[in-house]
Amino acid sequence: MKQAQNWIEEFIPLNGTETYLLTLPAAPGKPVVLFLHGGPGVSESCFAYAYHDMLGDACTLAFYDQRGAGRTLRRNPDAPLSIGLMLHDLDGVIKLLKKRFPGSPIVLLGHSWGTVLGALYALRHPERIARYIGVGQVVSMTAAEQASTAALRKALAERGTPRDQARFASMQPYPPDHWDKKGLRHYAAMTKLRNKYGLREPNPVPLIPAVRRSPTLQKRDLIDIIRGNLTSTPLLCACMNVFDLTRFSAHWRVPALFIQGARDHITHLAPVERYFDRIDAPEKQLVVMADCGHSPMIDRPDLFARHIREQLAKAEKEVHQ
Template identity: 40%
Template sequence: MSDYFQEFVEINGIKQYFLHYPVDGKPVILFLHGGPGMSEAAFGYTLKEMFKDTCTLVFYDQRGAGRTLQNNPKAHPTLDFLLEDLHDTIKYLQTRYLTKKVIILGHSWGTVLGSIYALQHPENVSLYIGVGQVGDMQLTEKLAFLALKSKAMSENNSKDLKKLQALTNYPPKQWDSKSYKIYNKLSKLKDKYGLSMSVKVPLVRIVRKSPIQFKNRDFIAILKGTKLNEPLMIDVLNEFQLEAYGTEYKMPVCYIFGSDDYITPQQGFLDYFEKVIAPEKKIDLIENAGHYTMFEQPEAFARTVIPYIKEYALV
């Protein structure tokens, strides 16, 4: 018998894709994927292998991503829509699994949705875990840019260094489609210099082993999702600062960063973390890991996260 099941559920007016790895009588973890527009459901089985029978794991493709996008190509994502979707999703999980609260585990972009939701709806969240937590987008980009220049200099790559030195006003005070293209080019440079993923993980091989059978249309959805979410990403770059939503959490909060992550570097989050008020708060740095800590250092990730779940989660 399969240890997972898939379904489409009507959430906030559209049918959205869900992947469940249920374990009876265990706390429910809702995984919020990155992007925006980047489904991580195909990687879900690797977290199931890490957590074993510790919890029920639920993945869903957000509006504008993955199989939800395939099913609703005209449903454009906005921050408000995505937060409404998340609220309806949690209400659905409370009913399906007869639980009062869920654990939110956000990754990258998913930490934007997850942390806002935890602040606004503490009655529904027993524990918040942010992996590659987003705090201040402008500060994050500034730190990443400085790291890129330092890497190019240390490796004596004059061609890349010249390109970086020409960007005298990065990050820009006001983002638009033109500056967003620069952002994407710099993202490729981060990959080149190991500032996004420090351990070369065979992501394609991981996806191919997924039981949910990642197909060509799923790959196409990634490309479409990236384009569809561009206006949302520009809005986030211009406006998002987590502190504007508050610093007082009514549940324990835990943050995990990779030591070599310059997509969401830990240094850019420390000021906010100092201001956080919560019943318990923790921050962990996983060595020799970049932005995809759970895939780069799965054993270290599991050793970090599982104690949080056992200590703080509610069934």
């Protein structure tokens, strides 16, 4: 275990893997926010400092690299990957945090791919968490791509060059009925077209300067992010082929907040709105952040922090009632 002024790094045993865990403790009794990174395979632990800047006085922050990602991948290069195993790992992390921070409510915060794990866990084990927050919530990647592709088709019809229109036509039907490596190549090509015609992240952040600010950064972390993305490609395809949140129960037994960028073309707003309308929960809220893309915590950190702090205040109040 490595400890500095306000952060603790360690590897914990989880289901046959040595899992990297980063914790930034707050005052006793404060809620614990467990962050589930995206990808799959893309560790976001290097950005923990940014969340600490936004929320550090209001909660304990916990980040872990999922199997197949970051420093966990580095220690366990041959660990098997599946949603079931990852949910089992997540349960282990939550049990550890509950033991270390007794009396502190656990708030589960997922981003992108992390919302797949987070939503499934919240539906299966609502008694173990106080609240769920999904940022860039995945409902169905096929449905999201259908919405984004419709917007691109309209833009190309209005102002597309003949070459770009031909490129778009050559990849039809899109999205594919079955996602594989070819489908992912078309996904990348469609993303480039969307970016060219203004359907892009509104506030792109240079990755290297942002990561360099991290007090936990190691030279290999960027390599691990790239490696994790490649390692997790089969899992990503499997998720895109079979995962659809609308196939699960619409009855949530835990308060749920969805934070969505209005200009998110990865997890498009339209499927999220349809899903949100059909669920019931003790409390539910959909926040649509204007001029934000897939990472509203980067695009508008001030507004994002305000919404998270509201949830933390509620969780802290509820645990003392």
